Amino acid sequence: MSDSDRPPPPKGLLARGLKLLGHLTHPETRTGQVFTRAEQRLTRVLTRVSESPTYLRASGTVLRQGLNARIRRNSFVENALHTLRLPTTSEVENLRDQLRRVNDQVEALGSQLEVVVDLLHRQEAADERDASEPPPTDKSGA
């Protein structure tokens, strides 16, 4: 049996389910057309809401209050942990971050050493060339 004669590989239940979902929401099917219309309407509503001055003012106020509460809470927790001589979460994260960066720096140092060695080689080659060339003769005889 040639490759083209072979039936397509069997699909799992999940693949068939996803394909059906895709088919049902395709704009060319009747259900898909309903879905597309609903999608467009929802998009229009959300766009209108997200650009309305009321929404922007309200979300701005909520965000500001939330952030200010967070600033106060962070300050309180950090002070409490420092009083107990315990590291804060951000300090532990910072330590982890530094370890990751050391790894990157070691890799970069390897590349930088290659550049330095390359420069030294070129310098050495130039010095050797200068040394092997005969010194210029003084034509004036002075």
Next chain:
Amino acid sequence: MTASTPQRLRSFVTGQFELTRAVAHALKARPFNPYPYLKPFIERASGVREPPISATPHTVVYTRGSMRLLRYAAPRRRHRTPILFVYSLINRWYILDFLPGRSLIEHLTQEGFDVYAIDWGVPGQEEERLTWSDLLGGLIQTAVRWTLRVSKSRDLTLYGYCMGGTLALAYTSLYPEGVRNLVAQATPVDFSKGGVYTLWTAANHFDVDSLVDAYGNVPTPVLESGFLMVAPVQRLTRWLEVCRRIDDPDFVSTFLAMERWGSDPVPFPGEVYRQYIKDCYQQNLFHQGRMKVGGENVDLGRIQASVLNVIAEHDTIAFPAMSEPLVDLVGTKDAETRRYPVGHIGLSASSKAPTHVWPSISEWIAARSRAMEP
């Protein structure tokens, strides 16, 4: 050969276990992006795994803090002038090296360019106090120096993408030495034309000071929620297309790679964000040449390097109107705008890019680069 019933049963049970574990893991992290929740189902149904990140061979040349400078050497180098990519601080650089055969970096290396890219990494506590001055005069300047040193060149092409383009323009204005050409791809310049982003970041309802003071670096959920709000429904419904094409491994692989990149934002360095929002979005000082970095004005009129302004006509992140004024603002006479019928990400990852976008850009760069000496 068909598997026996116990084998199939074992495979089924193992598969269900892995699926449950992956979803439970996603639920624990609770990201906004649907990718971690839906990926296990797509992988299981299609049998396709997400492709590796940045497959083009590269080495780390330099690191400082969370930043890494990566080198993608050309298999056969033809141009002495190297290219240095400055990517945005919002997402990760690896969209520039998306997939084998569909990678801007790979394309440029095959065209004979020695390519370098700045990976900003994952900003941590050390980056909270990083300023624009540190970024331009410290990190980017050092990356430029290392690029010139390693590539043994006197000058380079700076290639900025999105906010990276804004950084590259500001850098070239303040430190023009060594920058021969500048490519600004999908780069915001006039921030008053930023549509919904300008509206959302307006000073009267967006308190950037509280945000930075509360978190240090701007956390990823805050950045993600902004992008989610732009197209909340489409964020979910685009997954239906992959359901329809679940038996097309190439499509599934490309889709997963794109969604993985989109769901991989990094925290934004706090002080850089504060000045970016205030000076660019809220007051539009960058466009007016009045943004101050390290006590100096960022004046695009000082840029004398050749400039290519790359615009994506269907860009909904850096709208074309944001980038259009660039050629009139720079000091050089060799400034040109090229427009392509793709979206913001399409410039780097669409199926059209390898044939319609990259050859045109690499031809522009090649014409302005020094050739390798024989």
